[in-house]
Amino acid sequence: MxxxxxxxxxxxxxxxxxxxxxxxxxxxxxxxxxxxxxxxxxxxxxxxxxxxxxxxxxxxxxxxxxxxxxxxxxxxxxxxxxxxxxxxxxxxxxxxxxxxxRLEGRVFENCALPGMSGEQRRAIYFGMAEALAKLHRIEPEAIGLGDYGRPGNYFERQIARWSKQYDESTGSRISALDELVARLPSLMPPDDGKVTIAHGDFRLGNMLFHPTEPRVVGILDWELSTLGHPYADLGFCCMPWHTTPDEYGGIMGLDGDLGIPTQAEFCAHYHAQVGSDAPLLPFHVAFALFRFSVIFVGIADRVRSGNAAAANAEAVGPLAKRFAERALEVINDHPDHAGF
Structure with a gap:
């Protein structure tokens, strides 16, 4: 200041x-x-x-x-x-x-949680799942947030929004992203009517953990929050299992047993806390990767126009193609949802 x-x-x-x-x-x-x-x-x-x-x-x-x-x-x-x-x-x-x-605690930017034991890593991930479940158990109307966004058809509206943003890009077309735009609507499950407070950027780096316990004491950065489907947040949480460390800090392909739960274990812990067993589908993770891909397209556009805000904007711009490819891998590798 x-x-x-x-x-x-x-x-x-x-x-x-x-x-x-x-x-x-x-x-x-x-x-x-x-x-x-x-x-x-x-x-x-x-x-x-x-x-x-x-x-x-x-x-x-x-x-x-x-x-x-x-x-x-x-x-x-x-x-x-x-x-x-x-x-x-x-x-x-x-x-x-x-x-x-101002809360006291720890923020973990690296999803691999270096310097921790396997048991500590597992507990941190489960602590994140528990915090997400607490958010999704809240009925928006009960706390005066019934008008915090448009309820229903969340994924349909979001796909249309981000597809339009991609269409308006000044950059070259990305074949993998073109394919995603064409395929995602047909893969979208029927709207089940679930509406929760959706954080919009629910990831490890936006959690403040207790100084010594694997417990979230503060969910941060509510800038993108709205009413939405709970699996938009859950799918977003699962992106690290489908991206590598150089793809915005994923954990895919890391050597050794880190002790981090599998995606299935993470989701099972979330479901046990929230009281639901409806499965997370490949669509939900592919949607999260698609959304990030378009965000990276926008960053690349701002780099070309000389209007990029972040110092690392030029470095992250090429991730648009890689995230779109990862989304297609999720879809293609699990056509019948097996093993997801």
């Missing part, structure tokens, strides 16, 4: 919580997400998330929705940081922002 912003924030915090010394701020993320800061003010340890400055795409960076879902989940058993306040005006930091509780 600039000195002007820090002064304005200090005045705001003093008026809200009472006067004390100037806040201590540390930026902890950037890129294409909402700018996020640790903020210490007196004995309060908080996290501040704000909209980025400049023109925004319609519906993007909706931090009011992030704050709403955190507030709604506060009295449930879903592990989330406590929502403190939302400030809708741009009079303090030039854009709206909110404050939430």
């Amino acid at each position: 600039t000195e002007v912003e820090l002064k304005a924030l200090h005045e705001f915090l003093a008026a809200t919580f009472g006067a004390t010394e100037a806040p201590r701020c540390e930026k902890i993320s950037g890129g294409q997400s909402n700018p996020t800061f640790f903020v210490d003010y007196g004995d309060r340890r908080m996290v501040l998330r704000k909209q980025p400055q400049g023109p925004l795409l319609r519906g993007a960076h909706a931090i009011d929705r992030e704050f709403r879902v955190l507030k709604a989940l506060a009295d449930t058993d879903v592990p989330v940081p406590g929502a403190i306040l939302y400030h809708a005006d741009a009079d303090v930091l030039d854009t709206p922002f909110y404050l939430m509780e």
Whole structure:
């Protein structure tokens, strides 16, 4: 933050919580997400998330929705940081922002969990499955989120949305992605009417684990959350089993017995917690890989236009083709869902 912003924030915090010394701020993320800061003010340890400055795409960076879902989940058993306040005006930091509780814990960016024992790795993955089940057990209407998105036909709408985004790309066509666009609609299972709060980016790197226990204490980054099908999140969780370490940090092909549960074991643990035994289908994982493929297409488009936000954008752009190919492998290797 600039000195002007820090002064304005200090005045705001003093008026809200009472006067004390100037806040201590540390930026902890950037890129294409909402700018996020640790903020210490007196004995309060908080996290501040704000909209980025400049023109925004319609519906993007909706931090009011992030704050709403955190507030709604506060009295449930879903592990989330406590929502403190939302400030809708741009009079303090030039854009709206909110404050939430800062939790202590561990974040694991590497899905292989280096430095851990096999037993510890297995427990961490099962802890993630348990956190996802807690989220999906919540009835959105019961906590005031019945209008948090459009219920029903989630995958149909999502396939149409991401296919359109791919069609509008300025880059060369990708044959594997073209095939996916053509095949996914026919592979989509009938809509079963299941509607839950879908996180949208539920992965190991967005979990804050207890400092010593394999238990999630905070699900982070709710920027993409909406009402959706629970298997959109579950399929997204399963991508590491179908991608290699150089394909956005997957675990496919790693040597040795790491102790990480198989995908089937992970899903069985989730099902036991959520109280459902409807199988995860190859379609659900293929859809997750398809969605990421199109996201990588968009990153490549921004690299060509000179408008890429992330420093590693040029490196991840080629992953569009590889993720589309992985999605086809999932579909082709399990035509009758056997062994999935």
